[in-house]
Amino acid sequence: MIGMEVQIVDHPLAAARLTTMRDKNTDNAAFRGALSDLTQMLVYEALAGAPTATVPIETPLTACDGSRLATPPLLVPVLRAGLGMVEQAHAMVPEAHVGFVGVARDETTAQPVPYLESLPDDLSGLPVFVLDPMLATGGSMLHTIELLVARKASDITAVCVVAAPEGVDALETSGHPVRLVVAAVDEGLNDVAYIVPGLGDAGDRQFGPR
């Protein structure tokens, strides 16, 4: 799909949380806190313009029309690092259902190695938000998107903190129905496929080494 929608969330508060996450002196707890705060901003922006449904209500004074999300997205954290996003995303969209995908890159080849999939069978008509702070080569995100498309998802949003241009290109050329919401697109990948300047290993920085 040429011309994939990429929404960069560059609000000053988002930039401040991202700075905390990038700083190598930020400890695990503060990293998780900044990721949670930033997730709130990313999900808020990702849902701007989402279709709404009218809800008739009564205020203490009179009847009026209210509003709710027409179709709350399925939230899909990619383990491990996406776990640090799901609680806050779910707080923003409490009526959402949640699926899980587990994939870990092989440390020598950087290829994604899947180990978990727990998703509804039929995703037709349901928007899906994939939560993973890092989009590096794009291999892990593409694996996840392929699981979703195989279940008939046709409206997928990748919600990420940092992306490499290589990962953005990989999503764009995949032809899958995906858009990207991200706090920053960095310079690129180093020789072991880490994002530079990046923030290191987002799973390790929340939970310790695996």
Ligand SMILES: O=P(O)(O)OC[C@H]1O[C@H](OP(=O)(O)OP(=O)(O)O)[C@H](O)[C@@H]1O
């Ligand atoms: O775009 P890619 O090249 O696939 O890299 C991105 C993936 O790498 C990280 O996970 P990792 O494999 O380190 O697993 P973890 O979350 O368990 O640490 C990250 O959370 C993404 O899932």
Ligand SMILES: O=c1cc[nH]c(=O)[nH]1
């Ligand atoms: O920079 C990177 C690349 C992949 N996964 C991470 O957690 N960080």
Ligand SMILES: [Mg+2]
């Ligand atoms: Mg990791």
